[in-house]
Amino acid sequence: MRNKWIICGLAVLFTTATSCKKYLDIAPVGKTILTNVSDYDLFLNSQDLTASGARELNLLGDDVDVTTIPKTPDRVEDLIYLWNAQYSTDTKVPPAFWGRHYGNIYRFNAVLVGIDNAGNGTERDRRRIKAEALLGRAFEYLYLVNLYAKPYNAATAAKDLAVPFVTSVDISDATPPRSTVAEIYDHIIGDINAAIPDLPANNTANHFRGAVTAANSVLARAYLYTGRYEAAAKYARLAMGDNPPAILDYNTIANKSAIPNMAIRPFDLYARYSTNASLKEYPTVAFLKMFDVSDLRLKLFYENTGDYTYPKRGVVAFNPSGAVANFGTCVEEMKLIIAEAAARAGRLPEALAQVNDIRKCRIKKEAYQPLSSTDAMEVMGFVMRERRLELAYKGLRWMDMRRLDAENRMPAVYRYDANNEAIATLPPHGARYTLQIPLAVLQFNPDMPRNDD
Incomplete structure (x- = not known):
């Protein structure tokens, strides 16, 4: 299978095609708007590249409590919360997590591929921009290896499958196989170490x-x-x-x-x-009770805390708006x-x-x-x-x-409906601690090895 899956199979550009065509126009469109060093510099400030982590990561954790789960859940966020094997059967929409991170990897790769030939800039700026892209790409892979691969185990990391390490933006290139956990971490650490000599000492301005x-x-x-x-x-x-x-x-x-x-x-x-x-x-009651009642984080970031006894689920909310x-x-x-x-x-x-x-x-x-x-x-x-x-x-x-x-x-983690009935369980060492390869990816890569189910 060719690298078409990076753009189509992963649905990476389905949500960003318009903005990419307006600003980036990377192949197969055939135009290149990223021409000068200053273009690449501005591109690193883009909204896509400054938004890495998916908010839905919070829904996987044991500190959230969704009391409004329907009897037949079908929304992506509900299926994530219930640790479903797949979050969508629609292969025409971007897969949760995977699509976001590979979308940004594609963009960082576009910088890495094109910056050396950019005009109207100094060699020092080219090296700095390349270094920033290496760091950004490594950060995206750090998410991916901790979502789609087993937790790092020194004894098995050289065998445990992780994700493909993609460096190309050419849809005619062959799809890389799934790298191992050890290989992905080697790439992450190697790329960051390669970047450090050309990075500024600090980023206090931004x-x-x-x-x-x-x-x-x-x-x-x-x-x-x-x-x-x-x-x-x-x-x-x-x-x-x-x-x-x-x-x-x-x-x-x-x-x-x-x-x-x-x-x-x-x-x-x-x-x-x-x-x-x-x-x-919406936090679990158990999580809220971990706070000291004099903890100012409760005052600043949590709503409806009342007298801190938390008699009812789904009332207190963590609200980051404003900070x-x-x-x-x-x-x-x-x-x-x-x-x-x-x-x-x-x-x-x-x-x-x-x-x-x-x-x-x-x-x-x-x-x-x-x-x-x-x-x-x-x-x-x-x-x-x-x-x-x-x-x-x-x-x-x-x-x-x-x-x-x-x-x-x-310990085992449970999800409860509004009537306090358990509706999902994540047992110790459960297979769901490693996310399944999305159907949108498997459609274009039927031979790609699946994770345990």
Whole structure:
């Protein structure tokens, strides 16, 4: 099968064909509007390339509770929430997750293929733009390998199938086979390391753009997901630098509208919108009860909290409107990566210090008490709880659930209807922890190996 599946089989351009033809006009149309270095530079600011994570990632996690599921669910988001094998039988629409990430990979590849021949720019700018595209593409593949492949296992990563590694924009090229998990991670880490020498030191003027700080933060996440915790902590420290950007102290702001725009937030290292940035999520009661009632995150981001007893499901809502959640990387995530590495290595004071650095900016000053413990399991629990609370609804919980399940630390997860009847179950080590290859892809690639069902 030829690379037609990149454009047609994946439905990558079905939702963006108009905008692409207006701005990009990549083959097969036969025109090239990206001509000068400045064109490519502006293209990296496009809405598509600054929106990576799908909001629907939140629906896979155990912190959401949808009480309005119909008896016969057929909407894509409902089927995602119920961990259905396929989310749509319509092969003419973009497949959830896959289409978004490969769409952006196609765009980044267009930059990588064309930038060397772009006119009216310096060689330094060409290298910088190429480096930013390598980083952006690596970030997209980091999502894909953590959705369509089994969780990283050093013993099996060289055999476990992941996703095709696509570098071409030519529809006549042959479709690559599914790479292994090890190969995709090698590409991710290799491309980011290749990019770093040509990236600017920081992106303080626009956090949506690539920089050394952003690249190191993505490396930190990649190493975390492969279980190389000390390497993850190393790159998390590099991402923050010698003078880490200050975490915003929620004690100092009246409401979430006082939080700066994502492009200039010092604590956001690599800014990325989600596909539906302002959509509300409905937390489970169990998740809400993990918060201290003095936690200012409840006041700023959650509606209808009442007296914090949460007697009824589906009432409290997480509402990011006014302070859109970053689906990229941030200082808080880096500190939690350092904390997890320290906790796993038995460096408990270091782990606690990182967690408390975040908590003291989240709990009302008059109520704040630092966490303390000499019990390794308890400290690890503090770290993982803080990941859930601080990184909530940023598309990361599903990745953490996969990691925890691989360590035999995830219980069964249930979905309930409005009558509190269980309607779906995700058991430990369930096949649904790895998403199935979409039907829209299989239609054009009938011989592509499926994942376990």
